[in-house]
Amino acid sequence: MSQALIAALQNPALYPHPVEAFQVIETHISWVLLTGPYVYKIKKPMNFGFLDFSSLASREHFCNEELRLNQRLTDDLYLQVLPITGTADAPQFGGDGPAIEYALQVRQFPQSNLLSTLQANGELTSTHIDSMARQIAEFHLNAPIVPAANEAGTPEAVMAPVEQNFEQIRPFLKDAADLQQLDALQGWAQSSFARLKPLLQERKAGGSIRECHGDIHLGNATLIDGDVVIFDCIEFNEPFRFTDVYADIGFLAMDLEDRGLKCLARRFISQYLELTGDYRGLDLLNFYKAYRALVRAKVALFGLTPESDAVQRATTFKQYRKYANLAESYSAIPSRFLAVTSGVSAVGKSHVAMRMVEALGAIRLRSDVERKRLFGAQQGDNALHSGIYSSDASVATYQHLHKVAEGILRAGFPVAIDATYLKHDQRQQAAAVAETTGVPFLILDCNAPQAVLEAWLQQRQAEQNDPSDATLEVIEAQQASREPLTAEELVLSKRVETNESGSLDKLVEQIRQRLPGL
Structure with missing residues (x-):
């Protein structure tokens, strides 16, 4: 039904605005229908454990959550959730009868304005990074504190996905050097956790676990009318979003460093801290950056299939090692002054x-x-x-x-x-x-x-x-x-x-x- 619905929605007569052209982008969790002025996002009826869109009610709920949560950092970008009525072959936006699906309407912007694209073209500047630091700092300072009764942010909740990374990566590795590096990284993560556990407990008790964005990187920020706008937060999984603010900023810092922008990563962290004053949590920064780097390393390996040829495997492991080496760099003994x-x-x-x-x-x-x-x-x-x-x-x-x-x-x-x-x-x-x-x-x-x-x-x-x-x-x-x-x-x-x-x-x-x- 879903594929038929996506095909039927590519009809200009269904839209109350001009349609320049249709383009469909399919991800593992959604269809994204671009029309020129607006984007319509429709969630797939999938259940991956960490994400459950299997029922129509859940898809409606998470469309509304995506609208609500992203409006925290955007202005007039995420517009409304629209019921789709009729049938898969003859759908309507609104209309009479029960909804068969829901779509989130978002104002469309050029992909060339993404900060990741600007970076690839050598056009990313410190002004963009300073703007992100200001926005994220203000967002974190005003974000709701996760209630103490919620286990999010407890030391155990923080460490569980860290250990999961190692468990899920290890079966993919055969090379002795890769396995040795992974063992060293796991040992560092475990010893760091033991050292940081009192601070993690302090952060949980002190209100540093907030309803964050969960997915801040250059690919989720764009220029609209010359201003930096951060979008596409995680709506589908509260534990991914209910986290220490350092996990949020650590992701962007790691993303910048992965792109060879160490100077801008350092500038971002320092500017953010000047605005928030949250210097007490700095001990956590490298821990969270290493975690984020290993998530990307793991995702790279997940692209391997039994059908992958030698070239595909070599490309995948090159990408894996890039992120594993980045994670390892965060365990180095620093030079201080x-x-x-x-x-x-x-x-x-x-x-x-x-x-x-x-x-x-x-x-x-x-x-x-x-x-x-x-x-x-x-x-x-x-x-x-x-x-x-x-x-x-x-x-x-x-x-x-x-x-x-x-x-x-x-x-x-x-x-x-x-x-x-x-x-x-x-x-x-x-x-x-x-x-x-x-x-x-x-x-x-x-x-x-x-x-x-x-x-x-x-x-x-x-x-x-x-x-x-x-x-x-x-x-x-x-x-x-x-x-x-x-x-x-x-x-x-x-x-x-x-x-x-x-x-x-x-x-x-x-x-x-x-x-x-x-």
């Missing part, structure tokens, strides 16, 4: 710190962001005269930055703190964190000509998209009160002329030579 910027406001410290993120894998902590988070001020508001810049507030801000930095370092990530660090005791406190965690310490002495600094400040104030509240008067006061680096600090510092790109490039290369594991 603590870098702090030192310089007046608007000198370009944030740009320097972001280069540490993209080039060296650091997590950026911004004093302007963390100060407002600490004292409950809104990030977009000017709080210069609100009291959060008093001496006591500044002491508390630096203490907070150092506490968070220590947690990030212990989670295995380098840190770049974007703050003025104009005072000797502030720099000494940061150095103490580096010593406590056993990592190298570096002061990035940021400088620029006064004319450049004033031009950057004017540009920043005009754009009104920076968390800093500093004015020229504030900068002049900073310059007057700045305590120069001591002889001991100069040994630990690198001077950066922030208006010269070559100065920053040279710095990055010097750090790489000193810490080759980055």
Whole structure:
């Protein structure tokens, strides 16, 4: 009946809008009928265990769920669920009589606008990634918390699909090196789980298990009217969607790294964390990225059949090993460091710190962001005269930055703190964190000509998209009160002329030579 229905629906007279052409895309769970202006998605009557569309009632339910859930992240893209009446040979949208099927109507967009297509064409930019970070952060902050009684997010529920990956992959492998690698990955996953179990319990109790998207990658994001739109969340299986927010962002980070976009993956994670402040969960990131990589490795193997020839098998195992190697990379012992910027406001410290993120894998902590988070001020508001810049507030801000930095370092990530660090005791406190965690310490002495600094400040104030509240008067006061680096600090510092790109490039290369594991 379904194939006949899909054929009968390719009749322009059935639609209350012009039809440019019909194109049918068939997946293992649905038919997608493209008409030009709109897409109509019809679910197949299938039951795969993790997904059950076998009854008409279930297909209606999940069409409505797909509509509801995707409207959380889209605007005017997912439109309505339409009953299909009549017969398979003579169907109608709406009409009299009982429904024989249901279709989800979605506004159609060019496939060339998918971010995965932009990436393949070399057109994906950091602006797209920053937009995704903002949208996902806001989405996660507002997503409903999964009730405590629901087992989703418990340590046992987290580990079960991780172990399932290994159980389902192992029968496909014959090569001794592949089996040895899989055993090592399973051992790492199990030891990581044992170490992370208290944190997983903490995350469950603390409300970090949310009604997430479940399937965020570049193939599920597109440009509509120039804006990034994230779509096609998982509607058919609550446990796939009821998860820690780190599982959601870990998927996109892994997808970016799989595409060779490690710099953008690092930028995405750091930008997301600046918006959410959820640094406590960083210990989970590589665990979830490895899990997501092995899901893709497993899916690649599922494409093998007894009829697969030698070329098909070689292609499949090449793809499998690519993902297995990516998963293995997340188990590597990291190279860590603590870098702090030192310089007046608007000198370009944030740009320097972001280069540490993209080039060296650091997590950026911004004093302007963390100060407002600490004292409950809104990030977009000017709080210069609100009291959060008093001496006591500044002491508390630096203490907070150092506490968070220590947690990030212990989670295995380098840190770049974007703050003025104009005072000797502030720099000494940061150095103490580096010593406590056993990592190298570096002061990035940021400088620029006064004319450049004033031009950057004017540009920043005009754009009104920076968390800093500093004015020229504030900068002049900073310059007057700045305590120069001591002889001991100069040994630990690198001077950066922030208006010269070559100065920053040279710095990055010097750090790489000193810490080759980055």
